[in-house]
Amino acid sequence: MTERAPLSDKISAIAESATLKVDAKAKALKAEGRPVISFAAGEPDFATPQTAVDAARAALDDPANFRYSPAAGLPALKQAIAEKTARDSGLEVQPNQIVVTNGGKQAVYQAFQVVLNPGDEVLLPAPYWTTYPEAIQLADGVPVPVFAGAEQSYRVTVEQLEAARTEKTKAIVFVSPSNPTGAVYTPEETAAIGRWAVEHGIWILTDEIYQNLTYDGVRAVSIVEAVPEAAAQTILLNGVAKTYAMTGWRVGWMVGPADAMKLAANLQSHLTSNVNNVAQRAAAAALTGPQDDAEAFREAFDRRRRLIVAELQKIDGVTVPTPEGAFYVYPDVRGLLGREWRGRRVETSLELADLILDEAEVAVVPGEAFGPSGYLRLSYALGDDQLLEGVRRLQQLFA
Structure with a gap:
C-alpha cells in the first residue's frame, strides 16, 4: 500500500500564535481550578458598546x-x-x-x-x-x-x-x-x-x-x-x-x-x-455612533497603564519604558536572566515566562514571540484588581 502523500510544507512551517497559545494554557489551568492571572491576550475586558449591540x-x-x-x-x-x-x-x-x-x-x-x-x-x-x-x-x-x-x-x-x-x-x-x-x-x-x-x-x-x-x-x-x-x-x-x-x-x-x-x-x-x-x-x-464608551475604555486603559508601569518599576532588574499607546507594556527583563530563581537557573525570557507561570501562576508572553529574548509582554486589558494582584505576585517572586 502506497504511503500517504505529505501535508503542505508551507503550512506545516507556520508557528501557532504565541499569544493565543499562552492565553489558552492559562485558561486551561484556570479551568483546573488554579488561580492563574493572564496578561497574555490582547483583548479588552469591557462589553461591546450598546449602540453596536x-x-x-x-x-x-x-x-x-x-x-x-x-x-x-x-x-x-x-x-x-x-x-x-x-x-x-x-x-x-x-x-x-x-x-x-x-x-x-x-x-x-x-x-x-x-x-x-x-x-x-x-x-x-x-x-x-x-x-x-x-x-x-x-x-x-x-x-x-x-x-x-x-x-x-x-x-x-x-x-x-x-x-x-x-x-x-x-x-x-x-x-x-x-x-x-x-x-x-x-x-x-x-x-x-x-x-x-x-x-x-x-x-x-x-x-x-x-x-x-x-x-x-x-x-x-x-x-x-x-x-x-x-x-x-x-x-x-x-x-x-x-x-x-x-x-x-x-x-x-x-x-x-x-x-x-x-x-x-x-x-x-x-x-x-x-x-x-x-x-x-x-x-x-x-x-x-456616540464615542462615550470608547473614550471610557481609553481612560480605563490609561489608569491601568500608569499602575502597571509604576508597579513593574519596583522590581530590581526590570526596565520599563512607559508606553504611549495600545494596551501593552514591554519590560526589558535581561536583568533577571542568568540568575537562579526558586532553585531554577533562568537564561532566556522564554524560561522566565515558564517560571512565572509555574511559581506565581501569572501568564505573560516571552520576548521570543516578538523578536529577541530578554523581554516580556504584558497586556493591561484586564480588570484593575487582577492587574494589581498579578504584578504583586511578580514582585514577590523576584524580591
Missing part, C-alpha cells in the same frame, strides 16, 4: 442580512470607514479603496498576498506582532527584522531601515501605536520613515488598529497624513476589535490604492466572500 439586534430583523452581500463590504460600513479614515488618518478615500475583512488578521494576510512576490523582502521593525512574520512567509516573502530595544523606546530609525534595505526590499511594516510595545512614533519620526519609503518606492503596510488608544496627549499621526504622497504605496490596516471591545465580532478592513484593493477583493471573493452582515452593521454603528 442594538444595531446587530435590529439587523436580525432584516432578512436582507441573511443573504450574500458584496465581498468587499456593505456600503454603509464602507462609508463609515471612509469617514473614520479621513478623520483619524487624514486620508480621503473612495469606496473602491476599502475592503472589509474578517478581523484585522485577514487584512494583514491579504495585504501581504497582494503586495509580495516570491523572495520579496519585508522590513519588519522589532519587537513585532507575532502574526506578521508568519503572514509574510505565507505570501512567499522574507521577513527582515530591524530591532530597536528599550534604549530607543522600541522605535526604529531611518538609518536602521536603510542599513537593512536591499534590492529585494519590497515593503515595510509600520505600526504606531505598537503591539507588543505600546510605542508611538513622533510625527517627525513618522514623516522621516514615510519620506524614506517614498524615495525608494517601498510599499508601506501600516497597522493602525490601536490609533485611537493613546495617552498623555500623544496622537498617533498616520504615515499618510505625515507624508500625503505615500498614500499611493500604502495599505492601511484597521478594525473595531480594540477601540470598541469587539474582538469576537471579527470585523477589520484594509484601505489603499484602488488597484491593490481590487486584487484584495478578488482574493477575498474566493477566500471567504463577505464578512458576516450582522457584525458589519454593528461595526458601522460603533464607528458612527
Whole structure:
C-alpha cells in the first residue's frame, strides 16, 4: 500500500500564535481550578458598546442580512470607514479603496498576498506582532527584522531601515501605536520613515488598529497624513476589535490604492466572500455612533497603564519604558536572566515566562514571540484588581 502523500510544507512551517497559545494554557489551568492571572491576550475586558449591540439586534430583523452581500463590504460600513479614515488618518478615500475583512488578521494576510512576490523582502521593525512574520512567509516573502530595544523606546530609525534595505526590499511594516510595545512614533519620526519609503518606492503596510488608544496627549499621526504622497504605496490596516471591545465580532478592513484593493477583493471573493452582515452593521454603528464608551475604555486603559508601569518599576532588574499607546507594556527583563530563581537557573525570557507561570501562576508572553529574548509582554486589558494582584505576585517572586 502506497504511503500517504505529505501535508503542505508551507503550512506545516507556520508557528501557532504565541499569544493565543499562552492565553489558552492559562485558561486551561484556570479551568483546573488554579488561580492563574493572564496578561497574555490582547483583548479588552469591557462589553461591546450598546449602540453596536442594538444595531446587530435590529439587523436580525432584516432578512436582507441573511443573504450574500458584496465581498468587499456593505456600503454603509464602507462609508463609515471612509469617514473614520479621513478623520483619524487624514486620508480621503473612495469606496473602491476599502475592503472589509474578517478581523484585522485577514487584512494583514491579504495585504501581504497582494503586495509580495516570491523572495520579496519585508522590513519588519522589532519587537513585532507575532502574526506578521508568519503572514509574510505565507505570501512567499522574507521577513527582515530591524530591532530597536528599550534604549530607543522600541522605535526604529531611518538609518536602521536603510542599513537593512536591499534590492529585494519590497515593503515595510509600520505600526504606531505598537503591539507588543505600546510605542508611538513622533510625527517627525513618522514623516522621516514615510519620506524614506517614498524615495525608494517601498510599499508601506501600516497597522493602525490601536490609533485611537493613546495617552498623555500623544496622537498617533498616520504615515499618510505625515507624508500625503505615500498614500499611493500604502495599505492601511484597521478594525473595531480594540477601540470598541469587539474582538469576537471579527470585523477589520484594509484601505489603499484602488488597484491593490481590487486584487484584495478578488482574493477575498474566493477566500471567504463577505464578512458576516450582522457584525458589519454593528461595526458601522460603533464607528458612527456616540464615542462615550470608547473614550471610557481609553481612560480605563490609561489608569491601568500608569499602575502597571509604576508597579513593574519596583522590581530590581526590570526596565520599563512607559508606553504611549495600545494596551501593552514591554519590560526589558535581561536583568533577571542568568540568575537562579526558586532553585531554577533562568537564561532566556522564554524560561522566565515558564517560571512565572509555574511559581506565581501569572501568564505573560516571552520576548521570543516578538523578536529577541530578554523581554516580556504584558497586556493591561484586564480588570484593575487582577492587574494589581498579578504584578504583586511578580514582585514577590523576584524580591
